[in-house]
Amino acid sequence: xxxxxxxxxxxxxxxxxxxxxVDPTIQTLVGRLSLDHFKATLKGLTQFGDRRQGTKRxxxxxxxxxxxxxxxxxxxxxxxxxTFPPATRPCGPSVPVTAPASPxxxxxxRPRVGDVGRPTPTGGAVGRAGSNAGGSMxxxxxxxxxxxxxPGKQPDPAIRALDSQPIITNTAQDVxxxxxxTVHPDEMYIVGGHMDGHGYNQAANDDGSGTTLVxxxxxxxxxxxxxxxVSIRFVLWNGEEExxxxxxxxxxxxxxxxxxxxxxxxxxxxxxxxxxxxxxxMMMWDHGMPRxxxxxxxxxxxxxxxxxxxxxxxxxxxxxERLAWAFKAANETYATDYPAAVGPHMTNTDSxxxxxxxxxxxxxxNERGAQIGAGWDPNWHQASDVYTTYSDKDFRLGLxxxxxxxxxxxxxxxxxMSTRK
Numbered sequence: 001x002x003x004x005x006x007x008x009x010x011x012x013x014x015x016x017x018x019x020x021x022v023d024p025t026i027q028t029l030v031g032r033l034s035l036d037h038f039k040a041t042l043k044g045l046t047q048f049g050d051r052r053q054g055t056k057r058x059x060x061x062x063x064x065x066x067x068x069x070x071x072x073x074x075x076x077x078x079x080x081x082x083t084f085p086p087a088t089r090p091c092g093p094s095v096p097v098t099a100p101a102s103p104x105x106x107x108x109x110r111p112r113v114g115d116v117g118r119p120t121p122t123g124g125a126v127g128r129a130g131s132n133a134g135g136s137m138x139x140x141x142x143x144x145x146x147x148x149x150x151p152g153k154q155p156d157p158a159i160r161a162l163d164s165q166p167i168i169t170n171t172a173q174d175v176x177x178x179x180x181x182t183v184h185p186d187e188m189y190i191v192g193g194h195m196d197g198h199g200y201n202q203a204a205n206d207d208g209s210g211t212t213l214v215x216x217x218x219x220x221x222x223x224x225x226x227x228x229x230v231s232i233r234f235v236l237w238n239g240e241e242e243x244x245x246x247x248x249x250x251x252x253x254x255x256x257x258x259x260x261x262x263x264x265x266x267x268x269x270x271x272x273x274x275x276x277x278x279x280x281x282m283m284m285w286d287h288g289m290p291r292x293x294x295x296x297x298x299x300x301x302x303x304x305x306x307x308x309x310x311x312x313x314x315x316x317x318x319x320x321e322r323l324a325w326a327f328k329a330a331n332e333t334y335a336t337d338y339p340a341a342v343g344p345h346m347t348n349t350d351s352x353x354x355x356x357x358x359x360x361x362x363x364x365x366n367e368r369g370a371q372i373g374a375g376w377d378p379n380w381h382q383a384s385d386v387y388t389t390y391s392d393k394d395f396r397l398g399l400x401x402x403x404x405x406x407x408x409x410x411x412x413x414x415x416x417m418s419t420r421k
């Protein structure tokens with residue numbers, strides 16, 4: 001069992017848990033995920049464009065997410081409200097990000113002698129770099145990355161007009177619901193993805209894909225025939241792109257409330273004790289490293305996988321690693337198409353505010369610091385991050401991540417199904 005795996009002290013990367021027998025309950029729950037559901041939820045979310053923090057389209061998307069969660073059967077949809085500094089420039093972060101900077105990692109393959117620093121035809125460079133946040137040393141061709149600030153690069157006039165709406169407020173909201181545990185309602189796992197984006201696009205992959213995954217898991221666990229021993233909180237963060245504002249606000253406002261019954265003795269817990277935090281950020285693109293000219297293949301590579309990352313420099317590194325291996329075991333047993341890989345370089349997403357407080361992992365398409373930071377995803381923060389860019393193979397990678405998390409959560413939370421006649 002995954003619970004037993006988490007209790008093994010000193011489990012190392014060289015000793016991953018072996019896959020185990022299929023549990024019929026978990027298999028049934030995983031089967032309630034579908035490619036059509038995943039695509040429909042994502043398409044619904046992308047109607048709000050890039051959903052940049054502080055805009056009307058962001059507020060409209062938060063309201064739409066809340067309505068969707070209610071439609072699944074939740075009567076406890078709640079929000080965390082926070083403020084953020086006004087933008088100091090028309091595009092990009094409002095203030096300097098205080099999370100560890102994303103290292104300029106490199107792709108795979110060692111460059112020739114003398115190639116380090118040599119520009120590629122598109123402005124990338126062959127080079128090497130170490131991580132300043134526990135990242136790996138990688139080599140190979142890179143492609144330029146950044147945030148598209150030019151509305152003219154968005155060819156779809158409807159998306160361009162929507163994303164040109166101005167920032168109208170410095171207040172924003174996270175939205176969340178809770179599947180309340182029947183045995184230990186005072187304990188929970190947090191499952192998150194950020195719903196905001198930027199770049200004059202639809203933020204379909206970054207992070208519409210992670211938001212869709214969280215919403216699809218919330219839908220499955222909301223079924224009246226499903227119970228869990230401990231609680232699960234499904235959170236859609238806001239303000240990630242501007243500096244992790246939503247997840248930082250959540251930790252600041254709610255960490256001290258953990259495990260307290262309100263009112264006292266009521267067995268009602270507004271903030272159950274955190275057992276683990278699982279973040280999902282960019283789930284649909286693993287097309288390989290850039291070529292020598294900086295371009296990337298349009299086809300999903302056969303070796304595509306789901307990256308499960310923990311931060312080896314965090315205070316909870318050991319427990320986080322064990323959680324990561326438990327998720328890999330779930331992937332090997334229940335995912336249908338793509339495998340998972342475990343890595344120690346988690347950085348620059350909403351898991352960061354939690355990583356020193358609770359076992360924390362992040363699921364994503366590529367390694368954040370090295371691969372994405374080196375241009376492996378040419379749609380990252382670009383006008384091309386729209387729904388129509390992606391194929392069913394890309395959507396299926398996101399679905400496999402959902403299968404992985406659902407299976408692991410079902411085991412960790414003691415999920416059960418009642419027999420209805």
